[in-house]
Amino acid sequence: SDKFGHIKLAPDDAILQTAIAFRNDSHTDKVNLGVGAYRTDEGKPLLFRAVKEAEKQILADPATNKEYLGIDGHLKFNKLAQELLLGESSSAVLEKRVASVQTISGTGSLRIGAEFLSMFFNPSCVLISRPTWGNHITIFERARIPVKYYPYWNPKTKGVDIEGMINALNDAPEKSIVLLHACAHNPTGVDPTPDQWERIADVMARKDLLPYFDSAYQGFATGSIERDAFAIRMFISRGFQCVISQSFAKNMGLYGERIGALHIVCRTSEIADKVLSQLKIVIRPMYSNPPMHGALIAAKVLEDPALKNIWLSELEQVSQRIIQMRRVLLEELVRIETPGDWTHITSQIGMFSFTGLSPAQCENMIKKWHCYMLTNGRISMAGINSRNYQHVARAIKDSLQ
Numbered sequence: 001s002d003k004f005g006h007i008k009l010a011p012d013d014a015i016l017q018t019a020i021a022f023r024n025d026s027h028t029d030k031v032n033l034g035v036g037a038y039r040t041d042e043g044k045p046l047l048f049r050a051v052k053e054a055e056k057q058i059l060a061d062p063a064t065n066k067e068y069l070g071i072d073g074h075l076k077f078n079k080l081a082q083e084l085l086l087g088e089s090s091s092a093v094l095e096k097r098v099a100s101v102q103t104i105s106g107t108g109s110l111r112i113g114a115e116f117l118s119m120f121f122n123p124s125c126v127l128i129s130r131p132t133w134g135n136h137i138t139i140f141e142r143a144r145i146p147v148k149y150y151p152y153w154n155p156k157t158k159g160v161d162i163e164g165m166i167n168a169l170n171d172a173p174e175k176s177i178v179l180l181h182a183c184a185h186n187p188t189g190v191d192p193t194p195d196q197w198e199r200i201a202d203v204m205a206r207k208d209l210l211p212y213f214d215s216a217y218q219g220f221a222t223g224s225i226e227r228d229a230f231a232i233r234m235f236i237s238r239g240f241q242c243v244i245s246q247s248f249a250k251n252m253g254l255y256g257e258r259i260g261a262l263h264i265v266c267r268t269s270e271i272a273d274k275v276l277s278q279l280k281i282v283i284r285p286m287y288s289n290p291p292m293h294g295a296l297i298a299a300k301v302l303e304d305p306a307l308k309n310i311w312l313s314e315l316e317q318v319s320q321r322i323i324q325m326r327r328v329l330l331e332e333l334v335r336i337e338t339p340g341d342w343t344h345i346t347s348q349i350g351m352f353s354f355t356g357l358s359p360a361q362c363e364n365m366i367k368k369w370h371c372y373m374l375t376n377g378r379i380s381m382a383g384i385n386s387r388n389y390q391h392v393a394r395a396i397k398d399s400l401q
């Protein structure tokens with residue numbers, strides 16, 4: 001009998017579809033504004049110099065082998081990743097009350113984190129920002145955690161709907177998880193201000209909600225590791241227990257190496273030990289243990305002061321190029337007298353900008369101007385460079401009509 005004939009063709013992922021449509025377009029002025037990865041001013045992927053050098057040293061080291069890592073991954077990497085995120089002088093780090101495991105980048109970390117919470121926290125639901133990175137929703141659903149939403153984007157101000165968010169958190173059921181983007185919110189590019197973060201922490205403390213931070217862009221948003229970790233560190237200094245998914249895809253350009261970590265900040269080191277033991281039980285039947293190469297690279301970059309300095313300055317350059325592209329795009333939109341206020345282009349941060357363009361206007365960007373983007377209005381600033389910003393500005397102006 002036919003075993004698989006009943007299966008229907010699944011729809012393509014929207015981001016992947018955009019990438020394919022871009023590749024198949026032969027127009028010379030085509031622009032890829034859909035890509036979720038950094039591009040240089042020449043439109044090319046970037047291999048960080050610090051990463052290249054770390055890789056060279058690893059391969060030249062006679063002690064390097066390809067043995068299995070433990071279930072929780074490369075222990076030195078886990079510690080260095082924890083310190084980068086929380087700060088070396090974090091009380092949670094010093095008191096050894098953070099359970100950390102290496103994961104398959106940020107996505108794998110979220111999936112293990114969600115599974116762990118489903119098994120051991122008995123959550124009533126997870127509250128996710130509307131809008132968010134699409135995979136968040138599916139990841140928590142797959143872990144059998146009901147998904148609810150809090151308002152986040154205010155289309156009028158093109159900023160955070162802080163009152164809507166606070167009200168939703170205030171109404172959250174007991175034992176809710178709250179998923180928060182640590183910095184550079186995807187897709188909107190708007191983050192709460194420090195004062196707004198304090199208000200979020202106030203209501204979450206009062207309601208005893210569990211923060212789950214997704215940190216996919218540390219250092220990539222502002223160029224500063226410390227500033228981009230502000231929210232996480234503030235919550236921990238206020239005594240919150242929390243879960244954090246960390247990715248090195250963007251900030252080290254290690255997309256395809258799939259390197260990340262999951263950290264669970266507990267009240268005591270005894271609790272963290274037990275949590276770690278159970279995280280291993282979650283991981284073992286999924287993929288046994290994580291891949292080694294990306295962990296060796298990230299650990300080398302974080303461990304070697306010279307390499308770390310090179311990396312930090314490269315990260316600064318990367319974030320500055322994006323900030324610069326925001327500036328030139330805004331100036332060009334103003335220069336060609338584009339109707340409306342476009343200052344959100346420069347006030348938003350990180351890889352993405354939420355333009356406010358409607359789905360029909362996005363279609364015009366794609367069909368007439370060969371500017372490939374998501375139809376929710378999100379553009380990747382990394383796709384903009386000194387050769388195409390004028391074309392993009394003209395496309396935006398035309399699409400408004």
Ligand code: PLP
Nearest residue numbers: 036105106107133186216247249
């Ligand atoms: N979280 C957010 C908000 C993201 O934008 C991404 C990637 O685009 C990820 C997590 C996970 O990325 P990765 O699995 O490549 O680390």
